[in-house]
């Protein structure tokens with residue numbers, strides 16, 4: 001059953017001060033910064049190390065210029081496009097992000113419902129603060145399950161069974177967290193989960209370490225180190241491919257050689273991601289690596305991109321570089337913090353408007369045509 005939208009209409013709720021509704025995804029960040037405790041703001045916005053990769057993601061997208069075509073007769077493009085073979089309202093999915101009740105008491109069900117209403121998939125983190133069954137029940141839209149491979153393989157099997165039984169439409173395994181990147185903001189803040197936010201897909205008590213506030217220690221990092229399997233191999237991916245008939249995506253690929261190996265194992269898609277600059281500081285920007293990955297496997301499987309996408313123009317840039325779609329991360333958490341489900345829906349509505357404009361201005365009748373556009377990278 002769908003819950004009613006929480007709070008007043010989206011633009012008012014998301015407008016915060018009432019007189020200036022957000023006109024860009026960046027505006028939601030400012031509203032969230034005002035609404036959130038500083039430690040949560042840092043956990044969401046921060047990257048690892050000195051945040052070189054976090055900044056590089058934006059800089060690389062900004063360097064991609066897209067060459068418009070004119071006189072194409074396109075008046076009102078469709079934003080619809082296929083992802084994993086299914087038509088979505090936009091070639092966009094909400095990225096998996098842990099512990100969404102940190103942002104708003106309505107947490108994952110609210111963001112999933114907003115994604116469903118906007119017609120795009122919602123990817124639910126293993127470390128969701130709401131059980132998978134409650135999240136799939138909260139939306140009519142597709143929910144994809146993101147798997148963090150835990151040391152306890154019994155728990156992995158249990159998560160696979162539960163997410164399947166709950167109706168998840170795809171499985172996304174994240175492979176770039178053998179250990180959590182060293183996120184200095186969280187270390188300095190001694191960041192830990194408040195008692196009311198839990199890893200609700202895990203058995204009770206399995207997240208105790210994430211709550212243990214210690215000055216100078218990230219409790220999130222301590223928990224993941226204890227819980228996550230650190231030394232996965234291609235054989236594990238092959239096991240997963242055998243174990244599920246759902247479409248399988250691998251998230252966290254940057255090297256085209258790894259994309260080829262993933263395609264050889266039979267996955268349906270790779271997500272070119274550096275985890276939003278939260279893992280290896282010094283890893284290349286995703287927009288830098290995307291063309292090489294597309295050249296390596298784009299004929300065989302779908303290639304998605306995330307890390308730094310902040311506008312409809314960025315979606316167009318990724319498509320023009322050969323991606324079939326993107327994942328949208330932090331802006332969705334900021335919008336959730338700013339206005340719950342209504343805020344998240346306002347953000348996705350805005351992205352759709354921006355994407356439609358970007359397609360119109362480049363003469364594309366729909367997102368699949370963006371692949372034909374030329375891009376120029378550099379000054």
Ligand SMILES: Cc1cc2nc3c(=O)[nH]c(=O)nc-3n(C[C@H](O)[C@H](O)[C@H](O)COP(=O)(O)O)c2cc1C
Nearest residue numbers: 044095096097098125174275276306307308329330
């Ligand atoms: C607060 C936060 C929590 C995240 N949790 C997860 C997670 O549980 N699983 C995962 O695969 N990626 C996780 N990510 C990474 C996102 O899925 C995504 O790769 C990244 O945020 C994309 O970059 P962007 O935020 O710049 O759009 C998280 C990111 C953030 C900001």
Ligand SMILES: CC(C)CC(=O)C(=O)O
Nearest residue numbers: 098127180220224275278
């Ligand atoms: C708790 C973390 C493992 C979630 C995550 O992937 C992240 O914060 O980037």
